[in-house]
Amino acid sequence: MVFSWVSKGLRTGVLTTRYPAVHEQLSEGFRGKPVLDVNRCLSEQGCTACVQVCLPAALELKQGVQGRGAVHKPVEGAMQLTLDYARCIMCGLCVAACPAGALQMTTDYELAARQREDLQIVNVFEASTEDGGARFISPPREGEG
Ligand code: SF4
Numbered sequence: 001m002v003f004s005w006v007s008k009g010l011r012t013g014v015l016t017t018r019y020p021a022v023h024e025q026l027s028e029g030f031r032g033k034p035v036l037d038v039n040r041c042l043s044e045q046g047c048t049a050c051v052q053v054c055l056p057a058a059l060e061l062k063q064g065v066q067g068r069g070a071v072h073k074p075v076e077g078a079m080q081l082t083l084d085y086a087r088c089i090m091c092g093l094c095v096a097a098c099p100a101g102a103l104q105m106t107t108d109y110e111l112a113a114r115q116r117e118d119l120q121i122v123n124v125f126e127a128s129t130e131d132g133g134a135r136f137i138s139p140p141r142e143g144e145g
């Protein structure tokens with residue numbers, strides 16, 4: 001195996017791929033990171049299906065807060081669903097478990113970030129008094145927290 005790799009490199013002059021200048025062709029069924037459609041999510045109605053099946057605890061549901069770190073405050077009546085790409089193993093179990101089709105797998109595998117926190121997607125929902133549903137408040141805005 002190593003010999004064929006070296007042999008190919010000597011023959012072609014290419015020892016590594018050209019990524020990121022040239023992206024590799026992904027195999028069929030490749031799983032990248034999951035993404036959440038906040039408009040479909042039922043977390044405010046008590047759904048925890050994705051959180052329960054996620055083995056590395058990449059999904060967390062708790063009372064909603066606004067802001068990050070030391071600068072955050074609870075939002076009364078709000079729920080917060082966090083998707084942590086630093087923990088996610090891209091297994092797809094949450095997508096299969098979601099009763100609302102709110103989670104989808106993508107082919108995006110580029111997760112480099114400057115800070116650990118940048119890999120956490122925080123979605124805050126609060127109950128709507130008008131229709132009994134949920135209103136999406138926000139992920140943290142740029143520069144917040
Ligand atoms: S893809 Fe797997 S590891 Fe990632 S959030 Fe979904 S269940 Fe968790």
Ligand code: SF4
Nearest residue numbers: 041042047049050098
């Ligand atoms: S399983 Fe789907 S609907 Fe339920 S909390 Fe997770 S993303 Fe939202």
